[in-house]
Amino acid sequence: MIRLPSLLLATFSLLSWAQVPKPEGPAARLKVMLDPGHGGEDGGARGPKGLKEKTAALELARVVSAKLEAAGFEAVSTREDDTLVPLWDRAKAANEQGADLFISLHLNAARAKAARGSEVYFLSLGKGKDDDVAAAENAGAGSPAGSPDSVVASILDDLAQKAYLQDSERLAVALQGQLNHLAGIKERGVKQAPFIVLRGAAMPAVLVEVAFISNPKEEKKLQDAAFRAMVADAITQGVRRYFAGANGSVRRRMVGGRS
């Protein structure tokens, strides 16, 4: 049995502890986890002139990262060099780092050489008509570590992203709008597909197929620094609009001592 005086004392101690001023520090910036697709032995799609998706995605991520930082966000990345990070570990890294957004960057490939422009996806938990793009991107996944628990892990992964699907769609719409504007494409909307890399993300998460590496013109543009800068500006603007539309409901973390 708890005696009342000690309970009061415990409550009082808790209250006075709570009133101790927290160490002064700048408010944490909103953190965006960028995820350049593929890497290492997984080259991803390949352009007609030989540009590898893994290389183009990494280059884009570097520029997007710089633009986000310049706009006041904190940008982190699932890979900084040409290494293969398993798909299952990418959202996990974003969760561990407490990222506010997860943006996976890829390049599209299509049989039709004229296919062009950007497509932004968020997770579909069921089967969808855009599964062929997801199948190509999921190919390098392998299986999650700890296979006896993989079924349970996979259900938990789905639950993680399920809570953020509406916000993920809103983020996808914000990014697609900016990228359509950049490419001069009006009609393209966001899509939903079962991308493994998005499943475990406990935050709004999207996959951007920035351009068609299979289109000779877009393959060439991807090697142009000015084009990459424009794409990065469009993505940064999309991220800003997403947060601006959140009307103060955005989760802001206060972490002391970080700049």
Ligand SMILES: [Zn+2]
């Ligand atoms: Zn890809």
